Amino acid sequence: MQISDLSSQAGEWLSGSGPETDVVISSRIRLARNIAGFPFISKASESQRAQVQLLLRKEISRARLEKGLFYLDLQDTDSLDRLLLVERHLISHELARGSGDRGVALGRQEILSIMVNEEDHLRLQVLQSGFQLDQAWSVINKVDDMLGKRVEYAFHGDLGYLTACPTNVGTGLRVSVMLHLPALVITKQIEKVFRAVSKINLAVRGLYGEGTQASGDFYQISNQVTLGQSEEDIIYAMKEVVPQVIKFEREVRQSLFTQSLKGLEDRIWRAYGQLKCARVISSEETMNLLSSLRMGVNLGIVTDVPVTTINEIFLLTQPAHLQKLEGRKLDGGERDVARATFIRNRIN
Amino acid sequence: MQISDLSSQAGEWLSGSGPETDVVISSRIRLARNIAGFPFISKASESQRAQVQLLLRKEISRARLEKGLFYLDLQDTDSLDRLLLVERHLISHELARGSGDRGVALGRQEILSIMVNEEDHLRLQVLQSGFQLDQAWSVINKVDDMLGKRVEYAFHGDLGYLTACPTNVGTGLRVSVMLHLPALVITKQIEKVFRAVSKINLAVRGLYGEGTQASGDFYQISNQVTLGQSEEDIIYAMKEVVPQVIKFEREVRQSLFTQSLKGLEDRIWRAYGQLKCARVISSEETMNLLSSLRMGVNLGIVTDVPVTTINEIFLLTQPAHLQKLEGRKLDGGERDVARATFIRNRIN
Numbered sequence: 233m234q235i236s237d238l239s240s241q242a243g244e245w246l247s248g249s250g251p252e253t254d255v256v257i258s259s260r261i262r263l264a265r266n267i268a269g270f271p272f273i274s275k276a277s278e279s280q281r282a283q284v285q286l287l288l289r290k291e292i293s294r295a296r297l298e299k300g301l302f303y304l305d306l307q308d309t310d311s312l313d314r315l316l317l318v319e320r321h322l323i324s325h326e327l328a329r330g331s332g333d334r335g336v337a338l339g340r341q342e343i344l345s346i347m348v349n350e351e352d353h354l355r356l357q358v359l360q361s362g363f364q365l366d367q368a369w370s371v372i373n374k375v376d377d378m379l380g381k382r383v384e385y386a387f388h389g390d391l392g393y394l395t396a397c398p399t400n401v402g403t404g405l406r407v408s409v410m411l412h413l414p415a416l417v418i419t420k421q422i423e424k425v426f427r428a429v430s431k432i433n434l435a436v437r438g439l440y441g442e443g444t445q446a447s448g449d450f451y452q453i454s455n456q457v458t459l460g461q462s463e464e465d466i467i468y469a470m471k472e473v474v475p476q477v478i479k480f481e482r483e484v485r486q487s488l489f490t491q492s493l494k495g496l497e498d499r500i501w502r503a504y505g506q507l508k509c510a511r512v513i514s515s516e517e518t519m520n521l522l523s524s525l526r527m528g529v530n531l532g533i534v535t536d537v538p539v540t541t542i543n544e545i546f547l548l549t550q551p552a553h554l555q556k557l558e559g560r561k562l563d564g565g566e567r568d569v570a571r572a573t574f575i576r577n578r579i580n
Numbered sequence: 581m582q583i584s585d586l587s588s589q590a591g592e593w594l595s596g597s598g599p600e601t602d603v604v605i606s607s608r609i610r611l612a613r614n615i616a617g618f619p620f621i622s623k624a625s626e627s628q629r630a631q632v633q634l635l636l637r638k639e640i641s642r643a644r645l646e647k648g649l650f651y652l653d654l655q656d657t658d659s660l661d662r663l664l665l666v667e668r669h670l671i672s673h674e675l676a677r678g679s680g681d682r683g684v685a686l687g688r689q690e691i692l693s694i695m696v697n698e699e700d701h702l703r704l705q706v707l708q709s710g711f712q713l714d715q716a717w718s719v720i721n722k723v724d725d726m727l728g729k730r731v732e733y734a735f736h737g738d739l740g741y742l743t744a745c746p747t748n749v750g751t752g753l754r755v756s757v758m759l760h761l762p763a764l765v766i767t768k769q770i771e772k773v774f775r776a777v778s779k780i781n782l783a784v785r786g787l788y789g790e791g792t793q794a795s796g797d798f799y800q801i802s803n804q805v806t807l808g809q810s811e812e813d814i815i816y817a818m819k820e821v822v823p824q825v826i827k828f829e830r831e832v833r834q835s836l837f838t839q840s841l842k843g844l845e846d847r848i849w850r851a852y853g854q855l856k857c858a859r860v861i862s863s864e865e866t867m868n869l870l871s872s873l874r875m876g877v878n879l880g881i882v883t884d885v886p887v888t889t890i891n892e893i894f895l896l897t898q899p900a901h902l903q904k905l906e907g908r909k910l911d912g913g914e915r916d917v918a919r920a921t922f923i924r925n926r927i928n
Binding site: 494495497498501502504505506508509510511512513569572 | 842843845846849850852853854856857858859860861917920
C-alpha cells in the first residue's frame, strides 16, 4: 500500500455508512502514550527520537495490530503527501510540519492510525464513520493493550499515563465527534450548543481541531478533561451529550422544512447549482455549498446525489488531494479551477 | 386585441432581432406634442382633458396610422394592467399612476405607442429592437406628419413645438438607446462612459428613465437638449456616440474573454446555474443574473439559451407580468417564488 492508493478514494470514516450519519460525520478516539525510559519528544535528543521511532516501528509491526497496517517514515515523505495525510485526518498538522524522526502507521481502511514522535511518543487514533464511540473504543482499547504488552508505557500510580502536555495526563484520552449542524447555524442556535457543551467541560472546535475555525457548518465536540475520570466515564459523558445535539439539529431541520420550505429549498438547490456550474471555486465556498447540499440530501430534497459522493468531494477537493489527482503542483488560482472542474465531473 | 394578448409574449423591441443586439437592447424615439387651443394638462379642467382625449382618440383612429392599432382608455384599465404596460415600456409610470381621462394607442407589434394626456396632450413613441434610429425616426416622423394633418399642434415660430415642460420645447424629441454594458460595469469603466457622454449633453439613465437606478447593467443614453437643434442633428449626435460605446463594451468583453476567461466563465455559468436552480428570487437578482447570462450567450460561452428567451424572461418576470401569468394577485414573497418557478420552466 502506498500514499497514492489513498488519494483517489475516501477512508471508512467518510463513507457515510455509520449510525446517525445525517448529523454525525465521524467518531474519533485518540490515546496519548509515552515510552518509559525515554524523555518526552521536546526534551529528547535526535538520537533518542530515532531510537523511539525504531523501537515503536518494530513493535507496532510485531504486535500484528491489523492486517495490512503499513508504516510511513515521514522524513522520507514529501510535504504534499504529508498534507494529504492531514487532509485525511490521519496525522496532525504538527506532525506534518515537524522535522526529525517521526512517522505514522496506517490501517488499510484508515480506521486505525498511530503517530510516532508527534507531541508524545505515541498517539493512537481510531476514526470511524457516524456515531460509534463504543466500537471505536473497543478497537483502540485492544490496540492499546496489545502494544502495552510489548513496550512499557510511562505511567504513574496516582496520575495515570504521563504525557508531554499536562492536559493529556491521566487517561491520555481524547474523544471527538464531528457533527454537521447546518440547521443550528442557519437559525443561529449553534451558540446554545456551545454554551451547554462548555458548561460540562466539553469543547467545540472546527474541523481540524484546536485553534481552527468551523467551516461549512462542521463542528467537533470533544472532552477537555483527561485526569480523574476513567475512560468509560469520558465516553459515557460524550454518549450522553452528543445524542441531544443530534436531536436538536434534527428538530430544527424539520422545523425549517415545515415552516420555511421555500427558503430552505432555495438555499439547497442554489448550492447544488453553484457546485454544478462554478468554473472557479475556493475550498471554503466548496465546504459551505457541500454543507447545504448534504443537508438537502438528508432531508430528501435532493435525491440524485449520494452522501458518499458529497463526502468524497469534500475530501478530494482539498489542496493536497487536488494536486495528487492532477499529478502536479498547483498554485491557489489553479487549484480553484481544478476544484471546480473536479466537482462538475463528479456531480453533473 | 386586448391586454391579455400582450402578457405572455414580448414586443418587437425585445425580440433581439435588431442591429448590434449584443450590446443594444432597443432604440426609442419619442415626440411630445400638444394641441393648439387647449391648455396644457396641468392647467386643463377635467372637461378639457376629456375633450382632448376624445378628439385625439378619434383622430388617431381616423389617421389610420397602422393596421390593428387599438386604443386603451386607462381610466377603465385596472392598476395591474397599467403596470403591465409600464413594464413593457409602452406607457410611463406617470401615466399609469395618474388619474382622470387618459389613454394610450398601441400598435400590434408594440413598436408604436401614443400616450394621450400624459405630461403633454400627445406623446408619440416608437420603440424598436437593436440600434436602428433611422428606422425609428422614419416611422415616428411619418406618424407625426399624419396626425399633424388632422390636429393643429401647439407650435411657435421661434421656439418650435410647445410642451408642458420647458426641457422638451423645440423639437419635443427624445432619442434613447438602451444598452447592455456588463463588461464596462465589471471592469469599472462605465464611469468613463458617464463622463464622456455628459460632456456632450447626453444623459445616462437606468432602465425606466429619469430618476431610476440602472439595474442588471442596463443603461439608457438619451439626448438632453431639444431646443435649437433639428431632429436630424439630435439623431446624428446619438448615431455618433452610441457606436463608440458599443465598440468600447465589445473591446472590454473581448479583453475579459482573452485575459480572464476562467473568471468570466465562472460568473456566467454561476448566473446560469442560479437561474436554473433558485426557488426564491427577487427581480433585481434576476436582472443581474440575466445580464451575466446574456453576455455569456453573446460571447458564445453559453450556447443553449437563445437571446430571445433571456429577453422574454427579463420582461415576463416583472411583477405585473408574473401576476397576469399566474392569474391572481401575488405579494412580494409569492412573486419571488413564482418568478423562480417561471424561470426554471423556461430554461431547464
